[in-house]
Amino acid sequence: MKFRFPVVIIDEDFRSENISGSGIRDLAEAIGKEGMEVVGFTSYGDLTSFAQQASRASCFILSIDDEEFGSGSDEDVSIALKAIRDFITEVRKRNNDIPIFLYGETRTSRHISNDILRELHGFIHMFEDTPEFVARHIIREARKYLDCLAPPFFRALMDYASDSSYSWHCPGHSGGVAFLKSPVGQMFHQFFGENMLRADVCNAVDELGQLLDHTGPVSASEANAARIFNADHLFFVTNGTSTSNKVVWHSTVAPGDIVVVDRNCHKSILHSIIMTGAIPVFLMPTRNHYGIIGPIPKSEFDPETIRKKIEANPFARKAKNKKPRILTITQSTYDGILYNVETIKSMLGNTIDTLHFDEAWLPHAAFHPFYRNMHAIGEGRPRSDETLVFATQSTHKLLAGLSQASQILVQDGTNRKLDTHRFNESYLMHSSTSPQYAIIASCDVAAAMMEPPGGKALVEESLHEALDFRRAMHKADEEFGKDDWWFKVWGPLPQSEEGVGDRDDWVIHEDDTWHGFGRIESGFNMLDPIKSTIITPGLNLNGEFDEDGIPAAIVSKYLAEHGIIIEKTGLYSFFIMFTIGITKGRWNSMVTELQQFKDDYDHNLPMWRVMPEFAAKHPQYERIGLRDLCSAIHSVYKEYNVARITTDMYLSNIEPAMTPADAWAKMAHRDVERVSIDELEGRVTAMLVTPYPPGIPLLVPGERFNATIISYLKFARDFNSRFPGFETDVHGLVRESVDGEDRYFVDVVKD
Numbered sequence: 001m002k003f004r005f006p007v008v009i010i011d012e013d014f015r016s017e018n019i020s021g022s023g024i025r026d027l028a029e030a031i032g033k034e035g036m037e038v039v040g041f042t043s044y045g046d047l048t049s050f051a052q053q054a055s056r057a058s059c060f061i062l063s064i065d066d067e068e069f070g071s072g073s074d075e076d077v078s079i080a081l082k083a084i085r086d087f088i089t090e091v092r093k094r095n096n097d098i099p100i101f102l103y104g105e106t107r108t109s110r111h112i113s114n115d116i117l118r119e120l121h122g123f124i125h126m127f128e129d130t131p132e133f134v135a136r137h138i139i140r141e142a143r144k145y146l147d148c149l150a151p152p153f154f155r156a157l158m159d160y161a162s163d164s165s166y167s168w169h170c171p172g173h174s175g176g177v178a179f180l181k182s183p184v185g186q187m188f189h190q191f192f193g194e195n196m197l198r199a200d201v202c203n204a205v206d207e208l209g210q211l212l213d214h215t216g217p218v219s220a221s222e223a224n225a226a227r228i229f230n231a232d233h234l235f236f237v238t239n240g241t242s243t244s245n246k247v248v249w250h251s252t253v254a255p256g257d258i259v260v261v262d263r264n265c266h267k268s269i270l271h272s273i274i275m276t277g278a279i280p281v282f283l284m285p286t287r288n289h290y291g292i293i294g295p296i297p298k299s300e301f302d303p304e305t306i307r308k309k310i311e312a313n314p315f316a317r318k319a320k321n322k323k324p325r326i327l328t329i330t331q332s333t334y335d336g337i338l339y340n341v342e343t344i345k346s347m348l349g350n351t352i353d354t355l356h357f358d359e360a361w362l363p364h365a366a367f368h369p370f371y372r373n374m375h376a377i378g379e380g381r382p383r384s385d386e387t388l389v390f391a392t393q394s395t396h397k398l399l400a401g402l403s404q405a406s407q408i409l410v411q412d413g414t415n416r417k418l419d420t421h422r423f424n425e426s427y428l429m430h431s432s433t434s435p436q437y438a439i440i441a442s443c444d445v446a447a448a449m450m451e452p453p454g455g456k457a458l459v460e461e462s463l464h465e466a467l468d469f470r471r472a473m474h475k476a477d478e479e480f481g482k483d484d485w486w487f488k489v490w491g492p493l494p495q496s497e498e499g500v501g502d503r504d505d506w507v508i509h510e511d512d513t514w515h516g517f518g519r520i521e522s523g524f525n526m527l528d529p530i531k532s533t534i535i536t537p538g539l540n541l542n543g544e545f546d547e548d549g550i551p552a553a554i555v556s557k558y559l560a561e562h563g564i565i566i567e568k569t570g571l572y573s574f575f576i577m578f579t580i581g582i583t584k585g586r587w588n589s590m591v592t593e594l595q596q597f598k599d600d601y602d603h604n605l606p607m608w609r610v611m612p613e614f615a616a617k618h619p620q621y622e623r624i625g626l627r628d629l630c631s632a633i634h635s636v637y638k639e640y641n642v643a644r645i646t647t648d649m650y651l652s653n654i655e656p657a658m659t660p661a662d663a664w665a666k667m668a669h670r671d672v673e674r675v676s677i678d679e680l681e682g683r684v685t686a687m688l689v690t691p692y693p694p695g696i697p698l699l700v701p702g703e704r705f706n707a708t709i710i711s712y713l714k715f716a717r718d719f720n721s722r723f724p725g726f727e728t729d730v731h732g733l734v735r736e737s738v739d740g741e742d743r744y745f746v747d748v749v750k751d
Contacts, residue, residue: 288516289543336531
């Protein structure tokens with residue numbers, strides 16, 4: 001396979017008509033004749049941006065000719081050396097291995113300091129060897145570098161795909177050949193390309209190893225990733241972190257076991273509770289009136305507090321074994337709240353059999369000191385005696401994996417090690433026997449990309465971009481002034497003008513009020529600044545509505561119509577992430593589009609003009625002004641006091657009437673009935689009930705509906721009828737047409 005990794009030459013004489021320019025062009029021509037592409041530049045330009053070329057180059061050749069040293073004075077020499085030193089430093093922040101050569105006509109290594117020399121792969125003295133000889137020397141080093149880039153599985157997959165072997169195994173498209181027999185297949189083949197289709201193979205290919213039993217190149221890649229993430233064991237998963245969570249649970253939990261779970265966990269954890277027949281005891285997080293989920297208070301992790309919760313639960317207190325089998329915490333929350341993991345480990349000791357941190361949104365944390373102690377598994381972490389620690393991570397969310405790329409990390413205890421053979425039985429239970437090999441390769445490559453020092457540089461760039469975005473938003477707010485409105489970014493203000501600044505600025509302290517969670521013990525939690533929740537006008541932290549407001553759903557739809565898709569939308573907030581793929585261009589586009597929204601809102605421009613696609617689908621809004629529509633939706637939110645309802649319903653006292661597994665069994669046996677919202681109070685749900693936003697399950701099968709929850713469902717019913725196109729979605733709430741009228745029902749256990 002041919003890849004484009006050119007040799008990059010930096011020489012101010014590259015295009016000059018002098019002897020120096022002629023010499024470097026002769027070298028470039030000789031390199032080109034050997035089959036390597038050459039790209040020439042005449043200056044370094046912006047060092048940071050230029051050094052990022054390291055990801056696209058096979059090597060660098062830097063000139064130290066007399067011209068670069070000016071007159072040869074000490075000052076000119078110092079300036080020239082500084083430019084070279086700064087460039088090499090920027091490259092080495094990202095890449096320890098790419099070859100760097102210096103070359104000159106009169107200058108030699110005696111003019112270069114040791115800190116520069118030790119970073120080089122060679123020194124070329126022009127005109128002492130032929131250009132052809134020097135070219136072959138450079139190409140040899142460049143190819144050695146490129147040959148070592150690919151991690152084990154990706155390398156084996158590329159070799160297989162380029163081997164042109166005839167395949168008689170599935171998948172049936174046989175390396176893409178089947179697609180070539182149909183017009184629409186031809187279109188598919190051209191869109192995705194031959195390499196992807198040749199690499200889509202079945203698990204019968206011995207030379208690629210086996211994901212299901214972790215052998216061959218797959219095993220080598222998992223071991224390589226475990227080293228990079230400082231885990232004792234690491235397993236790639238091709239079905240997402242939902243499946244990773246289920247693998248961990250099924251390897252640990254059996255029917256009747258007590259499990260301790262974050263009440264605002266991902267639904268895959270609740271699915272795991274149902275599937276394993278576990279008895280859940282919930283830890284209750286805080287919330288603010290923006291609908292942002294806060295941390296579980298530190299006191300909730302006290303073993304005595306957990307014991308009391310077990311005794312208060314009608315099913316857990318009857319269990320034979322009162323030691324919880326697993327504790328699962330969402331780390332980080334969807335809005336970026338992190339826990340000090342080492343504090344949790346030290347508080348719990350060996351009182352929990354297994355600790356599981358759902359780090360779907362946190363795989364980047366292991367690679368930067370900014371996150372020390374705020375992620376589950378890392379270098380030099382203390383071990384529990386008997387407790388295993390699992391972390392499940394979505395490689396596809398914050399790193400560079402394809403969709404569904406995930407991984408399971410394990411830290412052994414001092415006296416208890418993971419039995420990989422028994423664990424793999426659970427892994428097999430939840431894994432496809434036809435895994436997608438491109439996803440495996442992306443797990444492999446995503447891990448390799450985080451190899452130091454590259455991983456730290458990538459995470460630091462994410463932090464820089466996120467903080468610069470916050471600074472830009474705050475600057476805009478200051479320019480508009482107190483008599484005008486603008487969007488806020490939830491969280492503390494960056495105290496530094498540049499860079500990452502002090503990590504302590506993002507740690508939550510006891511007297512902080514910016515978050516709206518009440519008093520939080522100092523040092524136990526931190527906000528990850530790459531998770532940015534943008535607050536729209538209309539609601540304050542106390543849950544009080546302003547006279548005017550801008551519901552976030554309208555802003556999200558406006559941005560989508562202007563080519564900006566955001567991650568999650570609340571009532572008066574929406575959420576974006578600064579992954580390692582976010583650039584200055586993207587977040588600056590966000591700022592400018594928000595500026596455009598403000599201008600359109602202030603002028604109350606009609607919807608047909610500012611959101612023509614949406615208005616075409618929903619013509620009832622066509623002539624309504626943007627500000628008028630915002631006011632109409634805001635007034636309904638205010639009428640129902642929906643900010644307080646959505647807070648209270650999650651914090652309300654929810655009664656467990658059955659275990660989740662027993663309630664699910666009622667559903668499976670059709671021993672349920674569909675009941676309207678008005679008749680729900682006191683009934684036991686057979687389904688997960690999950691409002692969007694925020695997408696967090698509100699009720700688990702086996703729990704009773706209370707008045708607070710029903711009041712929210714009535715709001716959703718009324719709102720949806722009044723504002724089609726902005727519907728509040730509640731998973732588990734069934735909408736059916738009865739006599740031409742939309743009515744809402746939930747499947748509950750028969751009395």
